[in-house]
Amino acid sequence: MIKGRVIKNYNGYYYVDIGEHDLVECRRRGKLKQKILVGDELMITLLGSYKGIIEQLLLRRNSIRRPAVANIDEMFVIMAAKSPDPNRFLIDKILMTCEYGGIHPKLCFNKCDLDRAAAEAYHDFYTRCGYEVYLVSAKTGEGIAAIQALLTHRMTAFSGPSGVGKSSLLSRILNRDDLSIGSISNKIQRGRHTTRHSEIMKLDRDTYVVDTPGFSSLDFEHLQPRDVLSLLPDMASCGGICRFSSCLHLSEPGCAVKTAVAEGKIQKERYETYCKIISSIAERKR
Numbered sequence: 001m002i003k004g005r006v007i008k009n010y011n012g013y014y015y016v017d018i019g020e021h022d023l024v025e026c027r028r029r030g031k032l033k034q035k036i037l038v039g040d041e042l043m044i045t046l047l048g049s050y051k052g053i054i055e056q057l058l059l060r061r062n063s064i065r066r067p068a069v070a071n072i073d074e075m076f077v078i079m080a081a082k083s084p085d086p087n088r089f090l091i092d093k094i095l096m097t098c099e100y101g102g103i104h105p106k107l108c109f110n111k112c113d114l115d116r117a118a119a120e121a122y123h124d125f126y127t128r129c130g131y132e133v134y135l136v137s138a139k140t141g142e143g144i145a146a147i148q149a150l151l152t153h154r155m156t157a158f159s160g161p162s163g164v165g166k167s168s169l170l171s172r173i174l175n176r177d178d179l180s181i182g183s184i185s186n187k188i189q190r191g192r193h194t195t196r197h198s199e200i201m202k203l204d205r206d207t208y209v210v211d212t213p214g215f216s217s218l219d220f221e222h223l224q225p226r227d228v229l230s231l232l233p234d235m236a237s238c239g240g241i242c243r244f245s246s247c248l249h250l251s252e253p254g255c256a257v258k259t260a261v262a263e264g265k266i267q268k269e270r271y272e273t274y275c276k277i278i279s280s281i282a283e284r285k286r
């Protein structure tokens with residue numbers, strides 16, 4: 001058996017990178033019941049001529065569900081500094097979705113050429129929340145080198161809502177005019193119809209980039225309130241202990257979270273995100 005990584009899942013076949021130029025087209029063993037995601041590491045048996053069978057799924061380090069992708073080393077959440085104007089609640093929900101999957105993402109604001117002041121304000125805000133923030137422009141090339149420098153020997157995912165310039169940015173980062181050029185194998189066509197699935201592009205032996213289109217945020221309503229807090233690392237680490245162990249940090253007396261908000265240790269907008277999500281959970285229970 002040899003170890004490989006799923007690069008693409010198409011029509012019931014898994015295309016597995018085993019460190020060679022060509023991918024191995026694999027079926028799964030019938031007894032293997034787990035769902036296999038793009039990015040999964042697994043053990044396969046070669047059946048000759050770049051065909052194989054998946055025998056075993058190796059332990060995942062992390063995963064996100066929609067789109068499904070596993071074992072990401074780095075996730076960039078891309079937003080635009082302007083046009084479309086970012087919405088803090090949406091950004092928070094995307095960040096929280098990554099945290100839920102076990103990934104502490106980095107934030108990247110594209111289109112900084114359009115509104116420098118807005119970009120700087122978002123930079124400051126999310127840096128205070130404990131995220132690394134990159135200000136870039138696919139148009140002018142600003143900040144692109146800093147992202148390129150982080151890619152080597154890792155699997156880096158890029159996600160972001162429609163219109164933020166993710167395609168333009170990825171073309172710049174990968175130095176490709178057209179992302180379909182240099183696609184991992186000519187067996188696999190990267191067309192418009194495939195863009196709802198994650199696709200891994202292999203840049204080098206152990207350097208991969210994942211385009212995660214159609215990223216949708218978690219349905220927070222099934223979470224417990226304390227789990228919501230744990231997805232906001234800046235709030236979770238504020239340090240204090242509330243008077244009541246069951247404190248939801250809304251209107252209870254002696255609340256350490258509210259004290260931290262009042263003292264400016266937690267930014268008000270992040271607390272508002274928390275309150276909105278908690279009230280949507282309460283709505284559901286009603």
Ligand SMILES: Nc1nc2c(ncn2[C@@H]2O[C@H](COP(=O)(O)OP(=O)(O)OP(=O)(O)O)[C@@H](O)[C@H]2O)c(=O)[nH]1
Pocket residue numbers: 110111112113114136137138139140161162163164165166167168169
């Ligand atoms: N001013 C400016 N415009 C940009 C920049 N990056 C992208 N754009 C423009 O923003 C628009 C959207 O860019 P795309 O790269 O298609 O965006 P996308 O996020 O991949 O969009 P979808 O394909 O809808 O997911 C295009 O008109 C781009 O020319 C930038 O850095 N600055």
Ligand SMILES: [Zn+2]
Pocket residue numbers: 242247248249250252254255256257258
């Ligand atoms: Zn509290």
